[in-house]
Amino acid sequence: xxxxxxxxxxxxxxxxxxxxxxxxxxxxxxxxxxxxxxxxxxxxxxxxxxxxxxxxxxxxxxxxxxxxxxxxxxxxxxxxxxxxxxxxxxxxxxxxxxxxxxxxxxxxxxxxxxxxxxxxxxxxxxxxxxxxxxxxxxxxxxxxxxxxxxxxxxxxxxxxxxxxxxxxxxxxxxxxxxxxxxxxxxxxxxxxxxxxxxxxxxxxxxxxxxxxxxxxxxxxxxxxxxxxxxxxxxxxxxxxxxxxxxxxxxxxxxxxxxxxxxxxxxxxxxxxxxxxxxxxxxxxxxxxxxxxxxxxxxxxxxxxxxxxxxxxxxxxxxxxxxxxxxxxxxxxxxxxx
Amino acid sequence: xxxxxxxxxxxxxxxxxxxxxxxxxxxxxxxxxxxxxxxxxxxxxxxxxxxxxxxxxxxxxxxxxxxxxxxxxxxxxxxxxxxxxxxxxxxxxxxxxxxxxxxxxxxxxxxxxxxxxxxxxxxxxxxxxxxxxxxxxxxxxxxxxxxxxxxxxxxxxxxxxxxxxxxxxxxxxxxxxxxxxxxxxxxxxxxxxxxxxxxxxxxxxxxxxxxxxxxxxxxxxxxxxxxxxxxxxxxxxxxxxxxxxxxxxxxxxxxxxxxxxxxxxxxxxxxxxxxxxxxxxxxxxxxxxxxxxxxxxxxxxxxxxxxxxxxxxxxxxxxxxxxxxxxxxxxxxxxxx
Ligand SMILES: CC(C)[C@H](C(=O)O)[C@@H](O)C(=O)O
Ligand SMILES: CC(C)[C@H](C(=O)O)[C@@H](O)C(=O)O
Numbered sequence: 033x034x035x036x037x038x039x040x041x042x043x044x045x046x047x048x049x050x051x052x053x054x055x056x057x058x059x060x061x062x063x064x065x066x067x068x069x070x071x072x073x074x075x076x077x078x079x080x081x082x083x084x085x086x087x088x089x090x091x092x093x094x095x096x097x098x099x100x101x102x103x104x105x106x107x108x109x110x111x112x113x114x115x116x117x118x119x120x121x122x123x124x125x126x127x128x129x130x131x132x133x134x135x136x137x138x139x140x141x142x143x144x145x146x147x148x149x150x151x152x153x154x155x156x157x158x159x160x161x162x163x164x165x166x167x168x169x170x171x172x173x174x175x176x177x178x179x180x181x182x183x184x185x186x187x188x189x190x191x192x193x194x195x196x197x198x199x200x201x202x203x204x205x206x207x208x209x210x211x212x213x214x215x216x217x218x219x220x221x222x223x224x225x226x227x228x229x230x231x232x233x234x235x236x237x238x239x240x241x242x243x244x245x246x247x248x249x250x251x252x253x254x255x256x257x258x259x260x261x262x263x264x265x266x267x268x269x270x271x272x273x274x275x276x277x278x279x280x281x282x283x284x285x286x287x288x289x290x291x292x293x294x295x296x297x298x299x300x301x302x303x304x305x306x307x308x309x310x311x312x313x314x315x316x317x318x319x320x321x322x323x324x325x326x327x328x329x330x331x332x333x334x335x336x337x338x339x340x341x342x343x344x345x346x347x348x349x350x351x352x353x354x355x356x357x358x359x360x361x362x363x364x365x366x367x368x369x
Numbered sequence: 370x371x372x373x374x375x376x377x378x379x380x381x382x383x384x385x386x387x388x389x390x391x392x393x394x395x396x397x398x399x400x401x402x403x404x405x406x407x408x409x410x411x412x413x414x415x416x417x418x419x420x421x422x423x424x425x426x427x428x429x430x431x432x433x434x435x436x437x438x439x440x441x442x443x444x445x446x447x448x449x450x451x452x453x454x455x456x457x458x459x460x461x462x463x464x465x466x467x468x469x470x471x472x473x474x475x476x477x478x479x480x481x482x483x484x485x486x487x488x489x490x491x492x493x494x495x496x497x498x499x500x501x502x503x504x505x506x507x508x509x510x511x512x513x514x515x516x517x518x519x520x521x522x523x524x525x526x527x528x529x530x531x532x533x534x535x536x537x538x539x540x541x542x543x544x545x546x547x548x549x550x551x552x553x554x555x556x557x558x559x560x561x562x563x564x565x566x567x568x569x570x571x572x573x574x575x576x577x578x579x580x581x582x583x584x585x586x587x588x589x590x591x592x593x594x595x596x597x598x599x600x601x602x603x604x605x606x607x608x609x610x611x612x613x614x615x616x617x618x619x620x621x622x623x624x625x626x627x628x629x630x631x632x633x634x635x636x637x638x639x640x641x642x643x644x645x646x647x648x649x650x651x652x653x654x655x656x657x658x659x660x661x662x663x664x665x666x667x668x669x670x671x672x673x674x675x676x677x678x679x680x681x682x683x684x685x686x687x688x689x690x691x692x693x694x695x696x697x698x699x700x701x702x703x704x705x706x
Binding site: 116119142143144159160164165166169170171172173174175176177178179180181207209210211212213214216217239240241243244245246247248261264265266267268269271272273275276277 | 501
């Protein structure tokens with residue numbers, strides 16, 4: 033790809049603050065001479081019987097065809113029987129690995145310096161099976177499913193990621209002391225893959241201990257790979273170390289090179305439409321998308337512009353203690369380019 | 370009770386550093402004129418068929434009879450089919466609530482000041498059901514069980530605890546957006562109990578968000594109540610905020626007023642027998658036991674002596690950056706009494 037050949041990519045602006053922060057991404061990309069032919073997709077207003085979700089068949093086909101996309105926050109309509117839109121996308125598109133980098137943003141102070149963590153989350157099964165039932169009144173059970181197939185592919189992805197990104201260590205996070213069979217299978221797969229990467233230090237850490245060590249000393253960790261729910265929990269914990277989900281990007285990886293970058297914060301309906309939202313998480317997710325497209329030069333330029341704007345501190349949105357609007361903050365980033 | 374009538378209590382010194390830190394508790398209690406008639410219990414060396422565990426029938430009967438006990442770390446013998454000793458105790462004794470306070474120790478600096486959190490963990494079911502099986506090769510499932518009975522009693526305990534300890538808020542932690550039936554039932558029980566405590570602020574927080582908020586601003590929380598695995602994770606995270614499991618006490622609550630206080634850190638076989646262990650977690654667990662026995666004066670005296678010894682900083686064990694032995698640290702606490 034060259035930056036002047038338009039690349040087709042799906043864009044889900046999403047709900048609430050989604051459209052505003054998506055607009056910010058478009059402007060910043062344009063300012064950096066990244067020409068994307070955005071295929072904008074909007075979630076339907078009623079359930080599409082082909083997806084059993086408000087996500088339409090066309091929504092899914094767009095990602096499958098373009099193989100790359102960017103997604104804002106989506107609010108799942110409230111009411112019985114509506115599957116989460118975020119999860120439906122992950123499941124229907126078979127987005128098996130969820131990569132969530134968390135790193136300290138220079139100039140934005142938290143209690144932690146130099147955090148640099150990559151959470152790689154299995155994204156399709158585990159506690160998210162959706163299989164639950166009432167056994168008798170007052171006794172309910174849910175099924176956690178772990179398969180060799182899903183565990184192998186996320187483990188493969190994690191070690192390959194570590195290798196290609198110059199990372200030194202992969203920690204497999206589990207609770208196999210309690211769930212010996214399910215988490216045990218997950219670990220077995222990690223063990224197996226680890227053998228193929230002797231240059232990468234490999235360890236197994238029980239999730240409770242991992243959380244304790246993360247808040248005490250995050251520098252103990254590097255790349256972390258784990259089943260779905262632990263990934264959900266640990267990635268939010270890690271985001272908290274550096275300031276929260278408003279500042280951290282993510283990308284979902286599927287078969288056949290599909291990648292859907294995603295801001296995982298909420299749709300913040302209370303501030304929607306008020307030009308107050310912080311677009312950083314979606315912008316950094318966009319940077320991940322550009323890196324995936326091998327547009328590394330532009331990715332790094334945009335990344336620096338975001339980081340420098342935040343570090344200078346003159347233009348910051350309210351969530352970071354500033355008074356800037358979304359558009360002012362976006363303009364400041366564009367001015368850095 | 371008066372402090373001079375001996376009270377009978379079960380003591381499990383436990384494994385590894387267990388005997389050393391249990392000795393420290395005995396000395397400190399004696400120095401504070403707390404006369405306990407310790408019923409010392411040792412785990413068996415082979416499986417007792419009546420318990421299907423290395424825990425003997427006598428071990429369990431001792432707690433059931435005395436109704437109060439203190440427990441050091443227990444290492445579960447490695448090998449197939451051995452149930453965790455810690456879990457067997459909780460399950461066989463029906464210890465349904467696990468209370469884990471985490472508070473900043475004055476004088477022991479971490480990244481967080483003024484942490485003051487109480488995790489109340491359902492202790493008998495959830496992801497700890499032990500029900501797992503392979504469906505077909507490469508596909509394994511585990512069952513999470515949530516019952517109305519167990520959820521109600523832990524919710525009742527949490528709100529009663531909040532009320533009797535002057536706490537203002539109870540947060541129920543869940544992932545009911547994914548596990549609508551299981552975590553949904555848990556929340557329903559919390560909702561129901563909350564109605565009986567209008568003076569206590571009640572909220573529901575999704576576990577991932579809870580972890581993010583805890584590391585950003587632990588002061589947002591007060592008492593937290595949750596299913597088993599979330600309690601395991603969140604209590605370790607909270608412990609990390611104030612320095613780790615070596616500094617935090619816990620107590621297991623059962624029916625009929627049974628209470629088993631417990632240091633939840635490991636048995637640290639590497640330093641066992643070397644007079645290097647930090648007895649703080651077991652000492653503070655002992656303080657919880659005394660409070661449970663309504664020996665409040667002695668409990669507060671011992672508590673102050675521990676806190677002051679750590680705050681002064683002259684006698685600290687290696688895990689806290691000092692060079693004191695277990696016995697020196699213990700003596701320093703006794704000297705404060
Ligand atoms: C919105 C919710 C269903 C989702 C999840 O649990 O995966 C979110 O927390 C996330 O991490 O993307
Ligand atoms: C040792 C382990 C089985 C135990 C648990 O998972 O409950 C421990 O982590 C705890 O928190 O007491």
